[in-house]
Amino acid sequence: MQTIEAVLAEHPFFRDLEPQWVELVAGCGRIVHFRPGEDVFREGEPADRFYVLRHGSVAVQIYGPATGGVTIETAHDGDVLGWSWLFPPYRWTFDARAVIDTSAIALDGTCLRGKCDADPAFGYAMMKRFAEIMQRRLLATRLRLLDVYSHGVPR
Amino acid sequence: MASLAELPRAAAAAAPAAGPLVPRVVRVERVHRETRDTVTLALRLPPGDPALEYRPGQFDMLGPLGTGEVPISVSGGAPAAGTVEHTVRDVGGVTRLLCGLRPGDELLLRGPYGTAWDAEDGVGGDVVLVAGGIGLAPLRPALLQVLAARDRYRNVVLLYGTRTPRDLLFSRELDRLRRRRDVVLEHTADYAEAGWRGRVGVVTDLVGRAPFDPGTTLALVCGPEVMMRLTATALVDRGVPASRVRVSLERAMLCGVGLCGHCQLGPLFVCTDGPVVSWDTAAPLLVIRER
Ligand SMILES: Cc1cc2nc3c(=O)[nH]c(=O)nc-3n(C[C@H](O)[C@H](O)[C@H](O)COP(=O)(O)OP(=O)(O)OC[C@H]3O[C@@H](n4cnc5c(N)ncnc54)[C@H](O)[C@@H]3O)c2cc1C
Numbered sequence: 307m308q309t310i311e312a313v314l315a316e317h318p319f320f321r322d323l324e325p326q327w328v329e330l331v332a333g334c335g336r337i338v339h340f341r342p343g344e345d346v347f348r349e350g351e352p353a354d355r356f357y358v359l360r361h362g363s364v365a366v367q368i369y370g371p372a373t374g375g376v377t378i379e380t381a382h383d384g385d386v387l388g389w390s391w392l393f394p395p396y397r398w399t400f401d402a403r404a405v406i407d408t409s410a411i412a413l414d415g416t417c418l419r420g421k422c423d424a425d426p427a428f429g430y431a432m433m434k435r436f437a438e439i440m441q442r443r444l445l446a447t448r449l450r451l452l453d454v455y456s457h458g459v460p461r
Numbered sequence: 462m463a464s465l466a467e468l469p470r471a472a473a474a475a476a477p478a479a480g481p482l483v484p485r486v487v488r489v490e491r492v493h494r495e496t497r498d499t500v501t502l503a504l505r506l507p508p509g510d511p512a513l514e515y516r517p518g519q520f521d522m523l524g525p526l527g528t529g530e531v532p533i534s535v536s537g538g539a540p541a542a543g544t545v546e547h548t549v550r551d552v553g554g555v556t557r558l559l560c561g562l563r564p565g566d567e568l569l570l571r572g573p574y575g576t577a578w579d580a581e582d583g584v585g586g587d588v589v590l591v592a593g594g595i596g597l598a599p600l601r602p603a604l605l606q607v608l609a610a611r612d613r614y615r616n617v618v619l620l621y622g623t624r625t626p627r628d629l630l631f632s633r634e635l636d637r638l639r640r641r642r643d644v645v646l647e648h649t650a651d652y653a654e655a656g657w658r659g660r661v662g663v664v665t666d667l668v669g670r671a672p673f674d675p676g677t678t679l680a681l682v683c684g685p686e687v688m689m690r691l692t693a694t695a696l697v698d699r700g701v702p703a704s705r706v707r708v709s710l711e712r713a714m715l716c717g718v719g720l721c722g723h724c725q726l727g728p729l730f731v732c733t734d735g736p737v738v739s740w741d742t743a744a745p746l747l748v749i750r751e752r
C-alpha cells in the first residue's frame with residue numbers, strides 16, 4: 307500500500323512542492339473512504355480539514371426551500387475539496403456528499419495552519435496553490451453567471 | 462403567375478439538380494425531439510441535390526414556407542439515402558417555426574455553405590472536440606467522420622457542456638459512445654438537481670485534465686462565443702498551437718453567400734470565410750468590442 311506521502315507527491319495539487327513540505331503535509335493526513343450517499347461534510351459544521359481526492363466523485367450541494375437540493379459542482383480524481391479550514395470562522399458553507407465510492411486523504415486544518423504559520427515559505431506555497439483553485443472556481447462561477455447557453459447570436 | 466412562395470417550387474421543378482444558390486422545396490421526413498426546446502429534422506432531398514454533398518461544419522439556410530431564412534448547420538444524415546439532418550433550437554421567430562414542423566411538411570433549403578472542420582487534418586494525432594449546448598450539433602458530423610476512420614487517429618476526446626443534464630442532445634448516441642473504449646467522453650452540466658450523478662461544472666474545466674497530447678492535437682470547438690473563447694484559451698495554455706484549434710463562428714446572416722455583408726466580422730464574412738476558422742484568425746476578432 308502507498309504511504310500518504312507517496313500519494314500526495316503524485317497528486318496534481320502537490321506537484322512540484324518541495325519533498326520536505328510534502329512530508330510536512332503528510333504528517334497532518336489520514337486516508338478516508340466514503341460510500342455513495344455518505345456525507346463528507348455538512349453546511350455549518352466546523353471546517354477543520356480538507357480533502358485530497360484520489361478516486362471517486364463528491365457533489366457540493368446547497369439546499370433552499372424553493373430550489374430543494376442543488377449540486378453546485380462536483381469534485382473528482384485529482385481535485386481538492388474545501389478551503390473553509392483556511393479562514394475564520396472555519397465553518398463549511400456547503401454540504402458535500404459522495405456520489406460514488408470515494409477515497410481521499412483528509413488533511414487536518416489546525417495541524418496545517420500551525421505548520422504554515424511556523425514556516426512562512428511553506429505557508430506561501432500552500433496559499434498559492436489554494437489561490438489558484440479559488441481563481442479557477444471564481445472564473446467558473448462567473449461563466450455560469452453569464453448563463454452562456456441561453457444567449458443569442460451577436461446581431 | 463406563380464406567387465412568391467411558389468417561385469422556389471417552380472425553380473426546383475424546372476431544375477431538379479439546382480446549384481447551392483437556389484432555394485429548393487424539401488420535405489421533412491422525420492422529427493426527433495432532443496430536449497424541451499430542440500429538435501432534429503431529417504429532410505428528404507432529391508437525388509443529386511448539392512446539400513447531400515455537405516462537408517462537416519457547413520450550414521444550410523432553412524426557411525419555413527412564407528417566412529425568413531436562418532443558417533442552421535448540418536448535424537448529420539444519410540446522404541447516400543437522400544437525407545440530411547439539422548438540429549434546431551427554438552430561440553425566436555424562425556427557429557420556432559422550424560421546431561414546429563411535422564413529418565411531411567415542406568420548407569425551403571439552400572446550401573451547403575461555408576467552411577468545414579476538416580477533421581482529416583488531425584489524422585495521425587489526437588482529436589479533441591469541445592461542445593457547448595447546441596454546439597454539439599455542428600460537431601456531430603465531424604465526430605462521425607473521425608469514428609468512421611477511427612484507426613487513423615490516436616486519442617479521440619469529446620468534452621461536452623450543457624446548462625442542465627436535461628439539455629443533453631443525441632443522448633442515446635452519447636450512451637453508446639460512453640461504452641466505447643476508444644473514445645473518451647466527458648459531460649458536465651452547469652447546474653443540476655441534487656440527485657444527478659454526473660459531473661457539475663463548466664466545460665472549460667475539463668480541458669486541463671483531458672487525455673490528449675497537445676503537440677499532436679487538432680481541437681474543434683463549438684458553442685456560445687464566451688465558451689469558445691475560454692475553451693480555446695485553455696487549449697492554447699495546454700500547448701495546442703492556435704492554428705490547430707478551430708472554432709465555429711456565429712453571426713446573424715441574410716444572404717449566406719458573401720454578398721450582403723450582414724455577417725461581417727472584421728475582415729471576414731462569416732458565411733464564406735467561416736463559420737469554421739482557426740483560433741489564430743478568430744482570437745483578435747473576438748476580442749474587438751463591437752459598439
Ligand atoms: C453558421 C451558423 C450555424 C448555425 N447553426 C445552428 C444550428 O445548427 N442549430 C441552431 O439551432 N442554431 C444555429 N445557428 C443559430 C441560428 O441561426 C439562430 O438561432 C437563428 O438565426 C435565430 O433566428 P430566429 O428567427 O429564430 O430568432 P430571432 O427572432 O431572430 O431572434 C429572437 C431572439 O432570440 C435571440 N437569439 C437569436 N439567436 C439565438 C441563439 N442562437 N440562441 C439564443 N438566443 C438567440 C435573439 O437575440 C432574439 O432576442 C447557427 C448560426 C450560424 C451563423
Ligand code: FES
Binds near residue numbers: 731
Ligand atoms: S450573410 Fe451576406 S455576406 Fe454573409
